[in-house]
Amino acid sequence: MNILHTPVRFYPYVGGVEQYVMTISQELVQKGHNITVICANEPIEKPLRSYQGIRIKRLRSIGKIANTNITPFLPFELMKGHYDIMHTHIPTPWSADCSSIVSGIKNVPLIVTYHNDIGGGGVYNTIASLYNRTLLNFVLTQATCIIITNSNFSSPLLTRYRDKIKTIPNGVDTNVFKPCSRKMTGDILFLSVLDSYHHYKGLEILFAAIRHICQEIPDIKLIVGGSGPMKEYYVNLSRLLGISENVEFAGYIPSKKLADCINSCRMVALPSIDPTREGFGIVLLEAMACGRPVISTNITGVAEDIRKCRGGLVIEPGNVMDLSEAIKTILHDLNLAVQMGCAGRALVEQKYGSGIVADQIEQLYYDAVLLKKQN
Numbered sequence: 001m002n003i004l005h006t007p008v009r010f011y012p013y014v015g016g017v018e019q020y021v022m023t024i025s026q027e028l029v030q031k032g033h034n035i036t037v038i039c040a041n042e043p044i045e046k047p048l049r050s051y052q053g054i055r056i057k058r059l060r061s062i063g064k065i066a067n068t069n070i071t072p073f074l075p076f077e078l079m080k081g082h083y084d085i086m087h088t089h090i091p092t093p094w095s096a097d098c099s100s101i102v103s104g105i106k107n108v109p110l111i112v113t114y115h116n117d118i119g120g121g122g123v124y125n126t127i128a129s130l131y132n133r134t135l136l137n138f139v140l141t142q143a144t145c146i147i148i149t150n151s152n153f154s155s156p157l158l159t160r161y162r163d164k165i166k167t168i169p170n171g172v173d174t175n176v177f178k179p180c181s182r183k184m185t186g187d188i189l190f191l192s193v194l195d196s197y198h199h200y201k202g203l204e205i206l207f208a209a210i211r212h213i214c215q216e217i218p219d220i221k222l223i224v225g226g227s228g229p230m231k232e233y234y235v236n237l238s239r240l241l242g243i244s245e246n247v248e249f250a251g252y253i254p255s256k257k258l259a260d261c262i263n264s265c266r267m268v269a270l271p272s273i274d275p276t277r278e279g280f281g282i283v284l285l286e287a288m289a290c291g292r293p294v295i296s297t298n299i300t301g302v303a304e305d306i307r308k309c310r311g312g313l314v315i316e317p318g319n320v321m322d323l324s325e326a327i328k329t330i331l332h333d334l335n336l337a338v339q340m341g342c343a344g345r346a347l348v349e350q351k352y353g354s355g356i357v358a359d360q361i362e363q364l365y366y367d368a369v370l371l372k373k374q375n
Contacts, residue, residue, distance in 0.1 A: 001084040001365060002034045006099045008069050008092035010039040010058075011051050012254065015193060016282050017089050017115055022054075022255075023171050027358030029053035038077055039095075040069035065127065067197040068092050078102040085365045087111040090139070091118040091277075097135055100142040109144040109368035116279035117155050132157055140164075144368045147361075149280045150301030166364060169301070171357030172285040174349055179291035179341070182263040186223035186248065187331060189265035191258075191283045194228035200278060202271035202297070202317070203234060209271075209323040211241045217331065220246055223265055225253040262290045266337065267330050273317040275299035285352050288312070288344030293337050295326045305351070311344030 005021045025035040029052065041058040049056055059077060061069040068091075075098045078086075086108050088099035096112065103110035118128045118136070140146060140161045148158075151167040158165065188210075192201040206222065213220050224234070224247060231249060238247040253261050262268060268287035272278035280301035284294045294312035296303050307314045313329065315322040330337050 001369070002082060003028060003036070003085045003087065003365065004078075004081065004083040004099075005035065005037045006074075006078070006086070006088045006095040007037065007039055008067075008089075008095050009042050010037045010056060011048070013042060016280065017092065017113075019255075019282050020113065020115070020170055021089075023173060023354045024358055024361055025054045026052055026173070027171075027354050028362060031358070031362060033362075036081065036083070038074065040071050042069060065094070067195075068094050070094055074098045075102060079105070083108055084369055085109055085111060087113070088139075090114045090136070091116055093118060093131055093135065096139050100139040104142055107372070109365075109372045110142050111145050111147065111364065111368060112139060112143040113147040113149070114140075114155075114158065115149065116153075117157060117276040119274075119276050144371060145364060147364070152304065153279065153301060155276075168360045168364065169352055169357060170280050170282050170285060171352050171354035172282070172289045172348055173354045174289050177259045177262070177286045177289035177348075179345065180260070180263045182260055184266065185264040186221040187266045188220075188222045188327060189225060189262060189268045189287075190222060190270070191225040191253070191268070194224075194226050194231045194234060196230060198228070199230075200272055200274035202273045204237065205271045205273065205318060205320060205323060206269060207234075207237060207241055207243060207247070208320045209327060210243050210246055212320065212324045213327060214243060214246060216328065220327075220331075222247045223250050223261070224248065225250045225258075225261060227252045258286065259290060262287050262292055265292065267293045267295060267312075267327070269295040269323070269327070270297070270300060271295070271315070271317065271323055272297050272299055275317075284312075285348055288341075289348040289352075291341035291345045293330050293340035294344065295323065295330070302352075305347055306344070309343045309347040311340050311347055 007017050007021045036055045038057045040061040059071040059073050061071050086099050086103045088096045146164045147168050149170050192198045238244045270281050284302050287294045288311050296314050297317040298314050303314045306312045313326040
């Protein structure tokens with residue numbers, strides 16, 4: 001099949017949606033499908049036209065609304081190609097809107113992966129509310145199928161479309177993300193884009209926990225992976241809290257080095273605080289695939305599986321003391337950390353391997369094409 005993905009950005013930009021598209025696309029290329037990604041030209045430093053068999057078309061962006069690049073020529077580019085499937089993503093409105101319109105014009109099945117609700121702070125919340133009442137309904141009505149990555153995910157915005165919804169989890173390449181012996185450079189790894197939109201990832205909560213733990217473990221080390229316009233804010237905050245010596249800002253971590261970075265830390269923490277924006281938490285899968293224990297709040301899509309398999313610890317969002325105790329529990333008990341790492345790896349191999357997930361996506365594509373022909 002000729003398959004089109006329309007994430008707002010793509011490799012080498014690394015985010016949850018981008019990694020999702022990358023993982024699926026790599027597996028489907030191996031299965032013989034033709035994959036095209038149309039996205040914004042960010043970052044422009046590496047304007048690759050292909051990557052591991054994935055064709056990439058990058059379009060000029062004239063700016064952003066919240067976390068979404070606006071690419072004026074996207075509708076025209078979508079009209080050019082012939083595709084058997086168009087696969088778009090929420091919460092990136094512009095690319096999803098254009099994809100839904102063109103899929104209707106060209107009578108091509110539209111798959112929407114609904115990662116999480118569209119929201120924002122201040123004026124962006126007003127814009128998001130207006131969008132959710134109008135254009136979002138057009139996208140979801142046009143969709144042949146709506147994928148959610150967590151069966152426990154619930155949004156009132158999806159209520160009227162429940163007959164279209166299918167649960168297919170995120171996946172991770174267990175050949176890339178695997179346990180490897182590396183020199184320990186940190187105790188805790190935190191990964192996120194450092195901007196206002198990703199404030200919900202909970203780095204401030206993690207800083208507060210580190211400040212508390214320092215009283216007992218003065219040399220505890222947090223590695224913060226990621227870059228963005230709020231990096232200087234977080235650097236200054238670490239100084240204000242007196243933990244600047246305990247926090248290392250590693251900057252942007254290329255996807256090729258991410259597994260090594262995970263294996264160089266004792267655990268990965270994702271203390272997310274907003275259930276409307278934290279759809280799944282792919283970094284938790286990547287960490288478990290590497291045999292590392294994880295700390296998650298109970299709002300992530302994989303939290304229940306972490307709890308059941310005992311691959312890490314699950315806490316309430318925003319609770320600094322619970323987060324502090326979870327970190328100390330893992331640091332103080334090496335045997336427990338090893339057991340958690342093994343359990344997490346086994347979970348990923350059994351349920352979240354990229355090949356397993358891609359098989360489900362592929363079958364959904366075939367079913368969508370068949371349904372479109374019947375209608």
